[in-house]
Amino acid sequence: MLKAVVVSCAVLAACVVALVWAEHHASPWMRQQAVKMLENRFDSTAEIQDLQVSFFPTISAHGTGLSLRHHGRTDVPPLIVIPEFWATESWRAFLGKPWHLQSVRLRGLAISMPPHREGPPALKKTGEIPVQVDELTCEDATLEILPNDPAKLPHIFVIHHLVMHSVGLDHSAPFQAALTNATPPGEITAQGQFGPWNIEDPRETPLSASYAFKDADLGVFRGISGILSSEGKFGGVLEKIEVEGETTVPDFEVKISGHPMMLKTKFNATVDGTNGNTLLHPVLAYFGRSTISATGGVVKAFSTKGREVVLDVSASNARMEDLLALAVKSDKPLMTGFVSMRTDFDLPPGEPEIEDRLKLNGRFGVTKARFTDEKVSDKVKDLSRRAEGDPKDEDAGSAVSALSGHFALNDGVITFRGLTFRVTGANIQVDGTYGLESEKLDFHGKATLDAKPSQMVTGVKSVLLKPFDPFFRKEGKTELPIKITGTRSSPSFGLELHKH
Numbered sequence: 001m002l003k004a005v006v007v008s009c010a011v012l013a014a015c016v017v018a019l020v021w022a023e024h025h026a027s028p029w030m031r032q033q034a035v036k037m038l039e040n041r042f043d044s045t046a047e048i049q050d051l052q053v054s055f056f057p058t059i060s061a062h063g064t065g066l067s068l069r070h071h072g073r074t075d076v077p078p079l080i081v082i083p084e085f086w087a088t089e090s091w092r093a094f095l096g097k098p099w100h101l102q103s104v105r106l107r108g109l110a111i112s113m114p115p116h117r118e119g120p121p122a123l124k125k126t127g128e129i130p131v132q133v134d135e136l137t138c139e140d141a142t143l144e145i146l147p148n149d150p151a152k153l154p155h156i157f158v159i160h161h162l163v164m165h166s167v168g169l170d171h172s173a174p175f176q177a178a179l180t181n182a183t184p185p186g187e188i189t190a191q192g193q194f195g196p197w198n199i200e201d202p203r204e205t206p207l208s209a210s211y212a213f214k215d216a217d218l219g220v221f222r223g224i225s226g227i228l229s230s231e232g233k234f235g236g237v238l239e240k241i242e243v244e245g246e247t248t249v250p251d252f253e254v255k256i257s258g259h260p261m262m263l264k265t266k267f268n269a270t271v272d273g274t275n276g277n278t279l280l281h282p283v284l285a286y287f288g289r290s291t292i293s294a295t296g297g298v299v300k301a302f303s304t305k306g307r308e309v310v311l312d313v314s315a316s317n318a319r320m321e322d323l324l325a326l327a328v329k330s331d332k333p334l335m336t337g338f339v340s341m342r343t344d345f346d347l348p349p350g351e352p353e354i355e356d357r358l359k360l361n362g363r364f365g366v367t368k369a370r371f372t373d374e375k376v377s378d379k380v381k382d383l384s385r386r387a388e389g390d391p392k393d394e395d396a397g398s399a400v401s402a403l404s405g406h407f408a409l410n411d412g413v414i415t416f417r418g419l420t421f422r423v424t425g426a427n428i429q430v431d432g433t434y435g436l437e438s439e440k441l442d443f444h445g446k447a448t449l450d451a452k453p454s455q456m457v458t459g460v461k462s463v464l465l466k467p468f469d470p471f472f473r474k475e476g477k478t479e480l481p482i483k484i485t486g487t488r489s490s491p492s493f494g495l496e497l498h499k500h
Contacts, residue, residue: 030061037131041169043199044068044079058102059089070202076114076146079202083108101133104167109141113203113238113273115148133167145203145239145273152300153307155276158182169197172206184228186216192235203273208235211245218249223354226252226263239273252287256355256436259325263287276300280311288322290315294345306349313362314342320366327355327436334376334488337369337403353412355436360409369400369421379493380423387425389451391458412436416443425450430484441491443484448477 049065192209232245343362
């Protein structure tokens with residue numbers, strides 16, 4: 001009995017010594033095998049600064065300083081950098097093929113997709129070591145797609161939590177990811193498929209997923225506010241991702257007007273990793289009873305750091321009152337009607353408010369226009385009565401027809417050229433400016449009227465003006481130089497006879 005106990009203790013001691021010896025000597029061998037496997041699977045040169053392996057009670061490993069350089073390139077950042085990682089594997093999985101790592105945990109994974117380079121040398125491959133990871137988790141990862149032009153900004157995705165299952169380079173793997181979007185700040189969750197990894201060109205690795213983006217605060221953008229939510233899907237390859245989705249902002253507000261309103265959009269976009277730009281084709285925005293379409297992109301600014309929004313914006317039968325609610329302070333819109341327009345939209349990056357940075361250049365037309373302010377409406381009625389030659393006609397209408405013109409927004413001031421509108425008996429054509437912040441009006445032009453000057457007034461004034469009628473008549477119409485000044489809430493209409 002005693003002999004058996006002694007023998008058992010000796011065997012146990014021998015096993016312990018063997019395990020200790022194996023752990024001590026296996027780590028360099030395992031590190032060598034891991035480097036060999038990574039170089040084959042990723043077509044890269046690999047480095048692992050330290051790897052410690054334990055065999056009891058299961059096989060486990062802890063490593064630091066893992067890096068991969070695709071095709072051995074040193075002119076760009078490493079393809080993959082992992083500061084620290086852990087892995088576990090059962091003995092049964094270790095003895096079979098492919099190797100099945102039960103779990104792999106990464107900290108600080110950084111993937112940098114290099115730009116294309118003609119004719120990079122492929123590394124010589126040795127024996128293949130098949131490996132599959134049952135579950136991979138990662139905290140604080142980044143995916144950076146470097147543009148072909150080094151002067152342009154890379155496109156960076158920050159992933160603070162990632163889980164993948166059945167991970168292997170020869171097939172796609174399901175994933176769930178949680179991201180914190182930097183601008184505007186908010187949480188994104190996504191789930192879908194990633195892979196298989198494209199060994200020759202990692203930027204061509206496919207992916208597809210659905211996403212949800214919640215509680216994004218638009219207040220970080222100067223001049224607007226609101227809380228945005230979005231849902232949709234994306235797919236393609238890493239260097240060119242197609243995105244399709246919808247957004248909702250229940251309380252969207254342009255601060256200069258102070259009118260919160262529901263804003264919804266539907267969009268299709270391409271995130272182009274070759275240059276870091278996002279191309280929009282198109283975006284449909286819905287607010288009030290209006291729809292606006294925009295195509296263009298969010299691109300690298302030429303003259304300063306950051307991204308510039310460059311769009312071609314158009315609308316057909318939008319409502320004037322909806323557009324004014326976005327840009328004008330008044331609680332009640334100055335005018336109603338149906339608007340058709342097309343404009344260039346250019347919003348460069350910078351610190352000033354949106355209305356001071358935004359540049360517009362386009363044309364518009366309004367049908368069935370009507371002034372809502374009683375003072376303005378009364379002035380238009382008075383103009384119409386006098387233009388018809390019957391100042392006492394109380395039935396003259398205030399509807400404005402054929403309102404159109406060219407407009408340009410720069411430094412918070414809208415400049416109108418060829419602004420024309422017609423009321424019964426009169427056609428008005430003016431050029432001038434309107435300040436978004438000051439609300440000041442400064443327009444000058446001419447009024448072409450049906451009536452003679454003497455017919456626009458009554459009594460003694462009419463008699464005194466009759467000798468001057470021929471001086472203002474041209475082709476059967478009266479032309480008078482006019483000005484519109486004052487402010488939006490208190491406009492002033494007058495003659496500029498010294499210019500005639």
